[in-house]
Amino acid sequence: MAVAAVSPKSILPLACGFDFIAARCSFSRLAAVLCSRHVAVDRIDPSTITRLFVSESESNPSFVTRNQFLIYRLFSLSGLVPVGAFLVVHLLTNASVLAGPGAFQSRVDLIHSLGPLLVPIEWVFIFLPMLFHATVGFAIIAGGLPNVGSYPYAGNVRYTLQRATGMIVFAFIIWHLIQLHWMGAALGGGQFDPHHASSSAAVALQPAIVGILYAVGIVSAVFHLSNGLWTLGITWGLWTSPAAMRRASWVSIVVGVLLGGVGLGALVGMRNVNVEDAKVIEDRMEGVKRMLEGQPAAGSPAAGVRAAPQPISNPSPAASTTGVSTTGI
Amino acid sequence: MIQIAEKSDAASAGAKESDRIVRVRVLRQDAPGQESYWERHAVPYEPTMNVISILQRIAAMAQSQDGRHVAPVAWDCNCLEEVCGSCTMLVNGRTRMACTALVDKLLEENPEEIELKPMSKFPVVRDLVVDRQRVFRALERVKAWVPVDGSYDHGSGPRISPDEQEEAYPLSTCMSCGCCLEACPQYTKSEVVQRDDESAEDFDKRRKAAFDRGFIGAHAISQAMLFNSHPTGKMIADERLKAITSQGGIQMCGNAQNCVAVCPKHIPLTRSIARAGRAATVWAIKKLFDR
Numbered sequence: 032m033a034v035a036a037v038s039p040k041s042i043l044p045l046a047c048g049f050d051f052i053a054a055r056c057s058f059s060r061l062a063a064v065l066c067s068r069h070v071a072v073d074r075i076d077p078s079t080i081t082r083l084f085v086s087e088s089e090s091n092p093s094f095v096t097r098n099q100f101l102i103y104r105l106f107s108l109s110g111l112v113p114v115g116a117f118l119v120v121h122l123l124t125n126a127s128v129l130a131g132p133g134a135f136q137s138r139v140d141l142i143h144s145l146g147p148l149l150v151p152i153e154w155v156f157i158f159l160p161m162l163f164h165a166t167v168g169f170a171i172i173a174g175g176l177p178n179v180g181s182y183p184y185a186g187n188v189r190y191t192l193q194r195a196t197g198m199i200v201f202a203f204i205i206w207h208l209i210q211l212h213w214m215g216a217a218l219g220g221g222q223f224d225p226h227h228a229s230s231s232a233a234v235a236l237q238p239a240i241v242g243i244l245y246a247v248g249i250v251s252a253v254f255h256l257s258n259g260l261w262t263l264g265i266t267w268g269l270w271t272s273p274a275a276m277r278r279a280s281w282v283s284i285v286v287g288v289l290l291g292g293v294g295l296g297a298l299v300g301m302r303n304v305n306v307e308d309a310k311v312i313e314d315r316m317e318g319v320k321r322m323l324e325g326q327p328a329a330g331s332p333a334a335g336v337r338a339a340p341q342p343i344s345n346p347s348p349a350a351s352t353t354g355v356s357t358t359g360i
Numbered sequence: 361m362i363q364i365a366e367k368s369d370a371a372s373a374g375a376k377e378s379d380r381i382v383r384v385r386v387l388r389q390d391a392p393g394q395e396s397y398w399e400r401h402a403v404p405y406e407p408t409m410n411v412i413s414i415l416q417r418i419a420a421m422a423q424s425q426d427g428r429h430v431a432p433v434a435w436d437c438n439c440l441e442e443v444c445g446s447c448t449m450l451v452n453g454r455t456r457m458a459c460t461a462l463v464d465k466l467l468e469e470n471p472e473e474i475e476l477k478p479m480s481k482f483p484v485v486r487d488l489v490v491d492r493q494r495v496f497r498a499l500e501r502v503k504a505w506v507p508v509d510g511s512y513d514h515g516s517g518p519r520i521s522p523d524e525q526e527e528a529y530p531l532s533t534c535m536s537c538g539c540c541l542e543a544c545p546q547y548t549k550s551e552v553v554q555r556d557d558e559s560a561e562d563f564d565k566r567r568k569a570a571f572d573r574g575f576i577g578a579h580a581i582s583q584a585m586l587f588n589s590h591p592t593g594k595m596i597a598d599e600r601l602k603a604i605t606s607q608g609g610i611q612m613c614g615n616a617q618n619c620v621a622v623c624p625k626h627i628p629l630t631r632s633i634a635r636a637g638r639a640a641t642v643w644a645i646k647k648l649f650d651r
Contacts, residue, residue: 268642
């Protein structure tokens with residue numbers, strides 16, 4: 032074994048990712064060979080971290096190999112909770128824009144009322160489970176050999192689509208985060224402003240190509256979740272007979288169609304927001320919030336004066352509907 | 361080609377059917393690890409032919425379509441009634457038993473030609489003969505048997521109800537043909553070549569280790585469920601569950617469900633897999649809390 036030219040620390044995540052694939056795919060066998068050569072250095076105690084991940088000898092299985100069943104089951108579970116559950120909440124929240132920019136803004140405010148807790152919650156319950164699901168998912172894709180051309184059965188088509196949509200959704204989420212999440216600001220994105228939820232999202236989603244790509248992303252994510260729901264039931268042994276699997280597939284289809292409607296409704300609703308009207312509503316809500324928190328409202332002369340607590344004047348239904356053009360809803 | 365047609369004319373007393381030629385394209389390979397190549401054959405049509413009888417004619421002619429003298433195409437077969445599982449090959453691109461691949465039906469699908477290829481998930485020994493050691497290694501891993509060996513007579517085992525028999529019988533018809541594995545997108549080829557300086561024992565060990573890293577396959581999971589449902593077989597149920605949840609176990613299943621679609625014995629393989637999934641769930645939770 033050659034002494035590493037690369038720092039072992041920089042190689043570890045790579046080795047970890049490739050280890051699953053290594054057992055099953057000739058392409059990545061090469062990667063595994065590369066990884067194991069690089070990691071076998073004396074600078075790091077081989078009995079600890081390295082042994083967890085690095086491709087092993089036949090007599091000394093790695094952590095990942097020994098716990099393959101557990102990892103794949105956690106992968107299956109993570110697709111439902113928290114990743115799948117997050118998708119449902121996310122699409123439902125966004126679809127609230129159909130009830131007006133005020134309705135959506137109040138939900139965004141609720142989420143952002145978590146304050147400094149929002150970032151760790153996002154990472155622990157959304158980003159890290161997604162990254163785990165994606166890492167194992169890519170390893171599974173790399174180890175498989177789709178053959179829908181030779182065996183064009185419905186189940187096989189769904190198998191292939193599950194992998195295709197997984198990769199589409201992965202790329203879409205990265206783009207979506209760069210475009211709208213504040214973390215993407217450094218890359219020229221981060222266009223979503225939680226204080227102007229509907230209007231900033233409407234501006235970002237306005238280009239036709241963005242709308243089309245979002246539709247593809249949403250439909251892919253919804254397919255991946257609803258088909259994943261069906262396979263999860265088989266994986267964990269919830270439905271075992273062919274008849275039960277057929278019934279479960281109908282349930283999955285209904286879930287998929289409903290959730291797809293919610294997701295596409297949210298997209299259409301967001302794109303149809305009247306930006307100027309929405310801004311007026313959002314500024315008014317922002318003013319109220321600041322008053323409640325005792326901060327000066329933007330441009331308010333009453334700086335420093337603590338306002339008496341008063342109920343948030345949620346935008347009246349009339350005000351909400353003015354913010355949304357009625358076409359396309 | 362014309363030559364052959366004339367010959368067959370003479371042989372079958374000028375019957376009109378004999379004018380027909382069945383064109384066959386075979387993917388051949390002379391030895392393990394060598395390049396494969398296509399070879400065309402023209403076989404005089406006979407009524408009620410199957411792919412095996414086509415291969416028998418090809419062997420008898422020892423001549424390709426362009427008249428070259430060639431070695432007969434090698435293939436595996438035994439029972440000729442779809443119970444032994446030895447003649448699995450890719451007929452027109454799909455895995456199936458050659459003995460029940462009837463030429464008349466194949467010509468309905470594609471009148472131009474019949475395409476024969478060896479299974480793609482197993483190492484080719486020669487032409488259409490493949491090495492299916494891995495199929496049997498997987499059965500060994502899941503202990504697909506009822507353990508009754510001992511030094512004294514254990515007496516008769518528990519009775520099995522007719523309902524249980526009815527559930528078990530379809531699973532017991534598995535003939536290890538490998539169709540489910542060939543069609544499975546999660547089952548990938550594992551070919552280990554013996555090194556020059558390697559003993560047979562070392563090679564066998566290395567090959568088994570390589571097999572064990574890959575997916576065990578639908579057949580083995582189904583057999584594990586068969587023997588776990590048997591009153592005597594279930595005495596080592598935990599050992600089987602341990603095997604199907606180890607590396608390459610049931611977790612590798614991607615639910616494409618091709619296995620059940622191609623199974624020549626119509627074994628409810630996906631039901632077995634889902635039941636194994638359920639058993640594995642319960643077993644894993646028990647293991648977590650009982651240790």
